[in-house]
Amino acid sequence: MKFFIDNWFLFLTALVSGGLLAWPKLGGGGLAGRVSPAEAVQLINRDKAVLIDVCEPAEYAAGHAAGAKSVPLGSIDGSPALPKNKALPVVLICASGARASRAAAQLKKAGYERAHVLAGGLKAWREANLPTEKSA
Structure with missing residues (x-):
């Protein structure tokens, strides 16, 4: 658990980058x-x-x-x-x-x-x- 707390920014970065990659496929950004x-x-x-x-x-x-x-x-x-x-x-x-x-x-x-x-x-x-x- 300490590892997750100490490296929260890595997990946040991974989550945000994954969301940005999935966004166009989900119809976001007005480009659907x-x-x-x-x-x-x-x-x-x-x-x-x-x-x-x-x-x-x-x-x-x-x-x-x-x-x-x-x-x-x-x-x-x-x-x-x-x-x-x-x-x-x-x-x-x-x-x-x-x-x-x-x-x-x-x-x-x-x-x-x-x-x-x-x-x-x-x-x-x-x-x-x-x-x-x-x-x-």
Whole structure:
């Protein structure tokens, strides 16, 4: 018992560091639902996730992630481009991630529990050297 009392700071340090490591997995920090570009690709390949670009049509035409469907944020509610199966994961992307976060909140209210936001947006997608395309 004396050992524990004499070294309480070591136990406290271990407890705090373990908590900080577990925090993101528990959904803390306000980053729940955010995925990296690599995680997004895994969701697309393994779980048949649908990539949705919520930018405005002009932004989408200027450049978007390859295979992304265009569903502007203003028309996301009830859009026919969204998957009918609400159990499928949806990865939302925009220029920076701000609009995608709002779209994810709307989709979660509509029953899409597996709505994810691409952290860093299209910029992060490009920095990961993932394919982009332009519309005519």
